[in-house]
Amino acid sequence: MDTEETGGVVELSSGVYWVGAIDWNGRDFHGFTTPGGTTYNSYLVIGEKTALIDTVKAPFAGEMLRRIGQLIDPSKLDYIIMNHMEPDHSGSLTELKKQTDAKILITRRGIDILNGYFRDSGSENWDVGVVKTGDQLDLGGKTLVFLEATMLHWPDSMETFLKEDRILFSNDGFGQHIASSKRYDFEAGDMLSEAAEYYANILMPFHMPLLRYLKVLAELEIEPLQIAPSHGIIWKQDLPKILEAYISWASGEVKEKVLVIYDTMWGSTEIMANEIAEAVRAAGVEVRLLNLRKNPRSYIMKEMLDAAAFAVGSPTLNNGLFPTVGDFLVYLKGLRPQKKKAMAFGSYGWGGGAVKIIEQELKNAGIEVFEPGLQVRYRPYEKELVRCRKLGEQLAAAAKKQ
Numbered sequence: 001m002d003t004e005e006t007g008g009v010v011e012l013s014s015g016v017y018w019v020g021a022i023d024w025n026g027r028d029f030h031g032f033t034t035p036g037g038t039t040y041n042s043y044l045v046i047g048e049k050t051a052l053i054d055t056v057k058a059p060f061a062g063e064m065l066r067r068i069g070q071l072i073d074p075s076k077l078d079y080i081i082m083n084h085m086e087p088d089h090s091g092s093l094t095e096l097k098k099q100t101d102a103k104i105l106i107t108r109r110g111i112d113i114l115n116g117y118f119r120d121s122g123s124e125n126w127d128v129g130v131v132k133t134g135d136q137l138d139l140g141g142k143t144l145v146f147l148e149a150t151m152l153h154w155p156d157s158m159e160t161f162l163k164e165d166r167i168l169f170s171n172d173g174f175g176q177h178i179a180s181s182k183r184y185d186f187e188a189g190d191m192l193s194e195a196a197e198y199y200a201n202i203l204m205p206f207h208m209p210l211l212r213y214l215k216v217l218a219e220l221e222i223e224p225l226q227i228a229p230s231h232g233i234i235w236k237q238d239l240p241k242i243l244e245a246y247i248s249w250a251s252g253e254v255k256e257k258v259l260v261i262y263d264t265m266w267g268s269t270e271i272m273a274n275e276i277a278e279a280v281r282a283a284g285v286e287v288r289l290l291n292l293r294k295n296p297r298s299y300i301m302k303e304m305l306d307a308a309a310f311a312v313g314s315p316t317l318n319n320g321l322f323p324t325v326g327d328f329l330v331y332l333k334g335l336r337p338q339k340k341k342a343m344a345f346g347s348y349g350w351g352g353g354a355v356k357i358i359e360q361e362l363k364n365a366g367i368e369v370f371e372p373g374l375q376v377r378y379r380p381y382e383k384e385l386v387r388c389r390k391l392g393e394q395l396a397a398a399a400k401k402q
Helices: 058-069 093-097 108-122 191-217 239-250 266-281 297-304 323-335 354-364 382-401
Strands: 004-006 009-013 014-019 021-023 039-041 042-047 049-052 079-081 103-106 128-130 136-138 143-148 157-162 166-170 226-229 254-263 286-291 306-312 342-348 374-377
Touching: 021 058, 058 093, 093 108, 103 108, 108 128, 128 297, 143 191, 157 342, 166 286, 191 239, 191 297, 191 323, 226 239, 254 266, 254 297, 254 382, 266 286, 266 306, 266 374, 266 382, 286 297, 297 306, 297 323, 306 323, 323 354, 342 354, 342 382, 354 374, 374 382
Parallel strands: 049 079, 079 103, 103 128, 166 226, 254 286, 254 306, 306 342, 342 374
Antiparallel strands: 004 009, 009 014, 014 042, 021 039, 042 049, 136 143, 143 157, 157 166
């Protein structure tokens, strides 16, 4: 079915509509660089009764309400399904509740978050019901099945399945941060790279809960025809492709690929980085050379998804790390990539220190570290460049063994 759109409302199936908002100019999502903007997807299901699945970020409440108003009077809404209480999903609740007494359905662990964000809006007096995996809501001709998705990626997260139309409203699962006037994969083109960057920066630390959740879907024999996430396009034509990709990413599958990630002060660490990368390339292994001031860390983490090994390089500044390298390592530690091997390198002047700090931070992130790393004083010459090439060969060999 082609997308049918009137005034921004998009029909997914009979009685099922996208009524969300498009953030064309959003460029940062809690540290995730979003050069293509994003969408906040809200879905209206109309049976004999009506249910809104998620709201949108607060500044876009009017956009969502205008779309709902093209289909029904918002005051006639019966239920609000909150798959997730993070403000990009729940931010419009205050404005919505000014217009409707609809009952909110949420997981048990979402109650505290709801009141934490909306107590000053009177949330403790709102009509709220708790749902768990397997619970169903009969709207009259439309049946919603609730699926807890704990820690994908907050404790309260859940997903909702529409039985009759076989649409999985997947919350943060399967999303992408991209602003588009298109709502479907077959309209927008290949979105797998966008989905990979989203997974790497949002869901990577939660691979074990994700694998458990995918197992629950199989056990409940839930086989969606469409997956409608809270951000980005809806999967329909490429649905098997994104499901296979999620299994691969969650399983930590890697290929013969090496990243050389670095920043430089006076060029010495950059010379080392180039030499290491060239040695990896010469060994027949795919390599990416990534300067931290020229590549957003969210993009680097996407490249990290299927890389078997990587190196991190920093000059020593004030006996410590160069600021961009320290920032990256904090970000990396939070995302905890699986099945990686790494090593450290860098340059220094009168006193070293950066390489040892990198090695410790990598270990803290659960990364297997090759030691010792490589420190070069002032500037690398031929003897040091030979050592750089040896380091690159070691990284390439590690990637080939995966």
